Amino acid sequence: MAVTSRDNVIEVTKQVINEVVAPLAKEIDQKRRFPKEAFETFASNGLLGLLVPEEFGGLGGTLQDLAEVTELLATSCGSTAMCFQMHSVGTAVIASRANDVHKENYLKQIAQGKKIGTLAFSESGTGSHFYIPEIKANLKDDCYVLNGKKSFVTNGEHADFLIVLTNSVLEKKLDMIIVDTNLPGVDFKGTWEGIGFSGNNSIALEMNDVMVPETNVIGSGGEGMDLIFEVIAPTFIIGVAGANVGLARGAYNAALEHAKNRRYTDGRSLAEIQAIQFYLSDMYGAVESASLFNKSAAQAAVEGKEGAVLNVMQSKIVACDTAQKVTNIAMQVCGGYGYTKNLSVERFLRDARAGSVMGPTTEVLKEWVGKSVAGIPLF
Template sequence: MASVLELAKQITDEVVAPLAADIDRSGRFPKEAFAAFGKAGLLGLLVPQEAGGLGGTLEDLVAVTETIAESCGSTAMCYLMHSCATMVIAAKATENQKERYLRPIAEGTKIGTLAFSETGTGAHFYSPEIQAARDGESFVLNGRKSFVTNGDQADFLIVLTNAPDADKGLNMFIVDKDTPGVRFAGEWDGIGLRGNNSISLLMENVRVPKAQLVGAEGDGMDLIFQVVAPSFILGVSGVNVGLARGAYLAALEHAKMRKYADGRSLAEIQAIQFYLSDMFGAVESASLFARNAAKAAVEGREDAVLRVMQSKVLASESAVKVTNLAMQVCGGQGYTQKLPVERYLRDARAGAVMAPTTEVLKEWVGKSVAGVPLF
């Protein structure tokens, strides 16, 4: 049986890569890739084996997102957000939730996502304004969520709200897309990651049964920092490393194939060799750091949180650096759609502004190493 990484590589080569340019150009959801992921069982990467999944770890998530993003950042981000939603349910799943969500995910018939961000909270996604109102054995949700990756292509959403009682903290609910009162608005028209389908979720008197609550009331904050943050930060680190590697490989191929009139290749120019060296080092360093951070998280090491946070800083900054250098190597052709370098450059810029932003993470890392409380 093929390994998880072999499966991801095969689907990326056969399905993701050939469609990457079209997905970017048209700004459409990568449905073909998700169909292939589902058929291969990769949508259930993080579903426990007892629920029919692959029982993968954060190390697997980093490796898979890096592999996918090497060809298409949009597909990798959509896959990551589905994986984060899966991890949330898996962390606290009731028997009912296992049967309704985890098994279908493992079978490739359900896609999920997170609905955390709100216009008024920005990067502080862990401080929602929406409050769940209790009504008998149900909760009623009203409000709007922004930047919901996968959007209306997801079958369910993990929605973050304040608990009905202010002192209870945060709640997370599994909300099915077809629940009355749920609708989506807008379209994603970003300069990069154009296939994300990152749109707004509108909820009007959405009634959610208590059985759809993830964990107990007030578990939301713990789920954010113990489940969502590690999976998202490490996964997006993998995405950014993949984008950097894709740009580096495209630039390397161009440098070897581009010939001058005297027969010399671009790769024989010293300045280009310096650029290639810088790119190679940046990609490998960021990749190794992200994978080691994931290993530390899986092992529960004391320094895992610090390494996880720093992995996104290093990966996103490396992605910007490498894609810019790749543009220099490829020159005028890199500035056109003849080469994928300009797409990698646009996609890579998003990493630094995704919450937690680079600035927020640097503050947290700096406080952590100095022994200063985060909050």
């Protein structure tokens, strides 16, 4: 089934999950491999173009759609959700300032399922403060020359293009530059060794004298910081929050199913034990609350409501805290079985640990929210 419009995005996403994502989730985690089958399906049915405007052949989706899709994907496979999420953020930033070259070479290609993208922001020297990169673009003739290293580049060599954050040739400014991964000097290093999100292929990038056309800069020169707060931050945060809600929901579903089917010798199910019922109630309430909060924050951002920025920032805090809480409760419900790879609970628990340390971290976001409500400048 192909996505024909925003109206059937969720229906098609659920079909892809049932037919492709869920059946392969365990294998992708255990073999630590990129979810290529899911992305082949996304390419063929149009989901890669979720955030591409309709005029360029995309679905014209919004943050609300992204919140729902990432939640649904992560309910079965966190790695697939995060890979799709990073592609979507890369798409969104191009769409926000697309020139004629970007429209032809990227947006239309993404909509046709021909290109996968991602971000290359993190650097080992700056940690979670990705908005203060160390590398700088140097202008030579009609090209930017890029040298330096990036870390945690999700999708890695499976991406066709990168959105690279760099210091601008303009003093005290930042640029975002589209870099094709087939350019000379682009080299991916290492393997992903994280305890969770095993299939997201988040690896290191080295750029050695990479020559990028000047037309590949997103927006006018020096707009990088504006793009971070206007486009990257809300899209990334809402998508990551959706994924973490999905992890929590996946763990809850697995624990509920186990509680209903695990029986004692007297015939009683685990779900008939009062303490387990309390746990199930806690998980259900936490998951539904976090899901509603994230979708409400996404809607507020789309509608430009007052206070939307605070809600967006808080959505990742709520979702990541919920993911850790619920996956831990699910482990208690499932006991020894949950601690093994026979159930998916341990996978959801490992995946859920990443969200709070993924920049902007929970602590950074809490600082920003706290400063904002107190009327203190962020920087």
